[in-house]
Amino acid sequence: MRREIPLLITGIVGVVFVIQYFIPHWPFNRMNAWFSDWFSIVQACAIWLGALNLIKISIQKIAKKKKDWIYSVVILVFFLLITILGFAEGEEFREPGTGFTWLYEFVYTPLSSTMFAILAFFVASASYRAFRARNLEATLLLAAAFFVMLGRVPIGDVISGFMPQGAQLSNLATWIMTFPQTAGQRAIMIGIALGIVSTSLRIILGIERSHLGGGD
Amino acid sequence: MEHFAIWVAAFLTMGIISFLYKDNAWYKLSEAIFVGISAGYWFVTLFWDNIYGKFWVGRGDDAMLYIGAFLGLLMLMRLVPKVGWISRWPLAFIVGATAGFYLINYFSSNVMRQVEDTIMPLLGTDYSATTYDMIGNIVIAVGTFSGLVYFFFSKEHKGVFGGTAKVGIFFLMITFGASFGYTVMSRMSLLIGRLDFLFGDWLGMIK
Known part of the structure; x- marks a missing residue:
């Protein structure tokens, strides 16, 4: 059962x-x-x-009283604070000037955007270690990343300003994103979609049951 | 109040950035606040949007909605170890609904539409394609096809098939590189936003 x-x-x-x-x-x-x-x-x-x-x-x-238990107190306090404010302020909890909105704007938003922003440093350090032009495939990866990054900032066009317009870095970056990148992305997308379709079919037919966990 | 709010936001922003030095108490405090606030934010928002919106504002008189409420209640039973197994029912519902929805929609939008957009008339539907468009369309068709060949593992990658798969790898490498570059730039843009806040709104050094 x-x-x-x-x-x-x-x-x-x-x-x-x-x-x-x-x-x-x-x-x-x-x-x-x-x-x-x-x-x-x-x-x-x-x-x-x-x-x-x-x-x-x-x-x-x-x-x-486990290690760093004090931070669990902080979690509870802020969870309760925003929850109580959100319920107490009723349907208009998202209106400007409410305590809930204040917490969202000045606590949640800075924290979430900074969390994602510092990933830039980790991505840069990971790329420094991973991006080595050892073979043709790795060189393509490196070159594509290099041109896209440089083509997205003003200095890219300053450096390549002497070249014909079509070969300038911003246009090259756009070409890479529009054609070869789209092609690869599309192959990945179709592959993933076919995988999702077959997995969904297995789930609906009851062949795939891992979501029900173990036990009887 | 405005100044206080900016100081709070700056304190928390600096707390998260301090992790770049090392894991420290300031970062842990900011992280704990983020976890608590995020959980509370979704707790409240989903109540007002999904529960209140349906039962009080929407079709609260529709008896069938109460079956959904019953399933939701069963989901919360997970917190009671003795009857936790019953949460498999709403979970099964979620998995079944997602599978049924994805089965058709992914096939339609991510397979059929993508194939349709890949196989384009070389000269355009009204013969107006430029050389740039034609080269681009060929690149997309060759790249997509060879990329798919690479993902086909039921046949050994040898001979013409292996060569096509190799071309597929080249396209995939360009894709990963370009996607990586794009992601780095989006993260950079977020970082610039935070630095703009710190040096502009908070310290007033950028006018």
Whole structure:
């Protein structure tokens, strides 16, 4: 029962989503609308589960005074702060001037953008180690990255200013991005899509069951 | 309040940047704040958008919505070890819905449409293609085909097939290099944004 019912649910829901694409009429259109609603409700609950699990783990860490437990206190305090503000401010919680918006603008946004910004340093250091023109393939990788990076900044055109317009670095970067890059990207995209299609089919037919975990 | 807000944002920005020196208390504090705020942000936003929006503002009278609520409740049962197994039901629903949705949509948009856009008339549909367009279209067709040949592992990469796969590798290398360069530039742009904030909004050195 613990495996059969989930398999049945997966199969029925998957088949309905496939059929409604070809027959967008009653009852499949109605079922599609219900399933889409349920999907967003379950999605919200899944995020809640993650957040509640974070609280649970943080409390356990604080209770056992594990290493760096003080940061778990910070996590809890800020989680509660934004949650209480978000619920207390009602439907208009995202309006300018609310506490929730203040936390979003001056705490969340700087933190998230800086997190991604410092990746520039790690990417640069990784590329220094990885980018060695050992063979033709590695040289192509290096050259493409070099031209795209240089072509995206003003100095690229200053350096290549003496060349014909079509060969200037900004145009070369655009050509690389538009044609060879698109070709490779398309091959990868088609390959991934075929993989997704076959995996989805295996899931719907119940051949692939890893999402149900172990046990009975 | 405006000044205080800018100081808070600058303090947190510097905290994250301090990781470049080494893992330290300032970074850990900023990271913990980020984790707590992110979790709370999604907790609140999804309540108002997905739950409140459907049950109070939307079609709250539709009884079928309560099945979704029931499934959501089952998902939360994961937190109770004894009945945690029941969370497989909503998980199965999510996996089934995603599989059904992707099966058709990925095939339609990422396979059929991409193939359609790859096999273009050499001279254009109205014979208006320039030499630049023609070369570009040939590059795309050859690159896509050879790239796909490289991904076909059911046949040994030897002879003409192996040669085509080799051309595919060249295209894939250019793709990875270009994508890498593009990613670096986007990260750089974010970094410039943060430095602009620090030196402009906070320190007032950039007017």
